[in-house]
Amino acid sequence: MAAIELEGVVKTFGPIRAVDGLDLSVPAGICLGLLGPNGAGKSTTMRLLTGQAIADRGRLRVLGYELPARSKDARARMGVVPQLDNLDIDVTVEENLAVFARLYRVPDIAAAVDRALALARLGDRRGDAVDELSGGMRRRLLIARGLVHRPRLVLLDEPTVGLDPQIRAEIWTLIEGLRAEGATILMSTHYIEEAERLADRVALMARGKVIASGRPGELIAEHAGRRTVEYYAPPQARAAVRRAAEAAGLGVRSAGPALVIVGSERAPAGLVPEEAITRPSSLEDVFVELTGEELE
């Protein structure tokens, strides 16, 4: 049974169709990256899954519970890590965890708090007010709070947005550990690297819909080939290469001062200038190929 099943879900806010016929299935035990630019409908999807938004149309099942009717049962077995820090900053680290252990009806509060403290590596800061923690510690605590009841399903909403690279790597390690324990993870992100590293599968979202989904490698191979070329040159030189690439039926776009040719291994000999930079194709290339929009 899939941990999350959405079929034809629609959610409008006035004239805006935030989620517009969304189909998504997250099999149990995998990490699915929901990838899309700001405004694609990722956050609304997360709110639909926690019952904080009610769909206008469509079918939603979480851990086998029909939403919104059985939302509370689903929430009891699901952990949510929000994009924005909403810890109680004057309260101690351990009390923040204890309150949520109670809200999740955990039988042994003390044991759950100890386990969450170990997970967040904050055992020695347990008595400190959240206000005294660094940004990275607060983010670890926020994640541990969402896991205090050992949920089977975890929703991570942009888990590393706004964090510096070192802290981001720390959080990735934490998520990796969670994945290894067999939890199902739905992670929304607009960072390509995050999705490529952590997700078993990704679903690309644009304008309220999933436009493509699958394993990152397969999606890239299918839509963007193996390699992509970035050609930095004066406009006239770029224009000439662009015409030739288009004539050869290759995906082409401008990215600032560069011409990007997607799936360049299929280019006829001599088309790609020698000074062009070749790199492996990425999900970003897939996304642009499919939507014409940039991700980040």
Add this chain to the structure above:
Amino acid sequence: MRRIEPAAVLGVMSREVANFRTFWRSTTFSSLIEPMVYLLAFGLGLGTTLVTQVDGIDYVEFVGTGMVATAVVFASALPAMFGTFVKHRFQRTYDAILAAPVDVEELVSGEMLWIGLRAGVFGTFPLLVTIGFGLEPVPGMLLVPFFAFVTALAFAGFGIAVAGSVAKIDQFNYVTTLVITPMFLLAGTFFPIDQLPEWAQVLSQLNPLHQLVVLVRDACFGFEPTDLLRLAGLVALVFAMWRLAVRQLTNRLID
């Protein structure tokens, strides 16, 4: 109506208790000192110069017992308004709570109960201070925390409903100016309302704070049969405000 789970309500309250532990000293200090300042000012100012007795009661005791209602409204309606708005809009606390197995109804119930309990305790401080100023303790006074609790529940519900209705925090000014301040002044705390024009007397009967003032004075100086009716009115108001708060906050929190 859906089932309300006590564990969810208690969980919401436990969050409030954890936060309250960080600021109880300042709140307790001001709750004790404020009635003292009022009693000294009115007792020494008005009480020794213009009025000595009202309805056969020493003026200091008249004001002191009436100030229970003042303490209750300021410990319930205002924290409910500002607290709810801040937790929703600025701290996003409610997003976190509602992601747990807690419904808006349980959230509102927990918030109301906690504010009610807190205001029930702090509401009795003016009475304790007045006893210090010479009011004779009587058994009826043991009901005062209960009266304060019930009234505070109603104002907590009112405050949450207001917070769930306004778009910006400064719109609270309309509510304090048009609702809270007139209620506070026309409660019969500082002067008896039976000398006001008839329309003001009728309005006062609809004022829950006035009902609390009468209940507290009667607890100190002798109950009347009509007090049961007053209490029943307050209980009905609690229920109405609870439902209103649940409705307004649901509209605000669930898209």
